[in-house]
Amino acid sequence: MFVTASIVCYRNDRKILLDAINSFLNSKTDYPIFLYLVDNSPTDELKSIINHPNVEYVFNPSNPGFGAAHNIAIKKAIEKNSIYHLVLNPDAYFDEDVLNKLTDYLKSNPDIGNIMPKVLYPDGEIQRLCKLLPTPYDWIGRRFNPFKGMVEKRNEFFELRFTGYNKIMDVPYLSGCFMFLKLEALREVGFFDEKIFMYGEETDLCRRLINGGYRTVYYPEVHIYHHFEKGSHKSWRLTKIGMESAMYYFNKWGWLFDKERKVINNRTLKALGK
Template sequence: MVTASIVLYKNDENVLLQAINSFLNSKTNDIIFLYLIDNSPTDELKRIISHPGVEYIFNPSNPGFGAAHNIAIDRAMKKGSQYHLVLNPDVYFDGNVIEGLLCYMNKNLDVGNVLPKVFYPDGSIQYLAKLLPTPYDWIGRRFNPFKKMVEKRNQTFELKISGYDKIMDAPYLSGCFMFLRIDTLRKVGLFDDKIFMYGEETDLCRRIILAGFRTVFYPKEVIYHHFEKGSHKSWHLTKIGIQSAIYYFNKWGWFFDSERKIINNRTLKSFGK
């Protein structure tokens, strides 16, 4: 069984339906089931779909992105799911993606999380496989006015040096599409619900690696992501992002983080760096 969850919050219905139908129309022999966790103030989005393979859960207390997905993952575990997809409401893909990822995961039992190649709707690539972040990557880079300096760092931090054309182990994979092995989650735990939004996927990827599993970028399958970069448009969301970064670095280490150094150096070494 493959389950998935989408966390809702006052979403554009047309974009949301693209995400829902992408998963429900997957061409696979495995049973699929989708959870919609609605953190919106009202349950207006409840009417968006009625389907036997969908469970809508209204959660207006809005505990955050990771905490809401945890509700679905906990139910998926009890349902006997083998894989769970954490899916953003602004992502869409064709019917073969899930089956392609299932084949890869079934053949590679040491992989705990996989991310396909991600494009914008216009076909340009998104660089969403990264190194574990330093404080500069998450805070300083955001406010650095010297764009050439930022881009130079991005070549390494966003692993652009890889060419994004081959399967690779990347320690920090985007939370827009996390294809997770349930057995891995049973060992490492779910999202840290103390992180309201932004950075929860980084924390989970790191725990997956430290437990001995791999986090893999898999470009043989592709998805599309509208990717609005809300934190770059709203000071409220920027504040949430900074708070999440502070929590993450307090948890794992700021400038002195030996595990980060080991993991990142191992990744760069695979590219001859």
């Protein structure tokens, strides 16, 4: 059995990418590890970034999207008899004991399908990456709302800021920057929805895991670092991709009328004392 990981690349900064790669390769676990580097770049310049027996480079210039590229690696991981698989952003890095502690917790809690540690900026500031299932306002309205006070008020609940981010909790929408997944769960509920090019694919997968009877858990006993560029806020092209992903997601799950979203979010808030 293995613990595997995949990093999807696209013209990445080599130093930052190497930090992510080495974080995984230097991890201490009870299982052998193996990394899939799936490169969606138009050229294979990143192929030479590392030469390691536990790394497979996959050149994928058709660039089918974030989730579809990770699916390539997930299928390979299942063939390798991997038990847990890490979906890791190329701008995230962590200490050698993180995966071992997460693996121990997953062993003790077999009903967890996805777990995410505390996520910090490189300067140590916390990133608010635990969320409720989104409404159209959360994904579209907030982006263009000029009234910051209104946005902050909503974020107190949507991003679960009131929790303090200091306790283990079930969260229905966890960031895709670090998804430590139980592959048995993915075999049951399916992989990333490849109709989502980028942004929102992790939300869709978390939701399907919950529907399949698995928990999606925030575990702040360990932490990682994430540069978090917020590309969709800096590029109109990425904003457009984000809007298209949001429209697909809401067409799939429901826009204003989504009874299941209401049930899951209310259950989450009740468990957290709200």
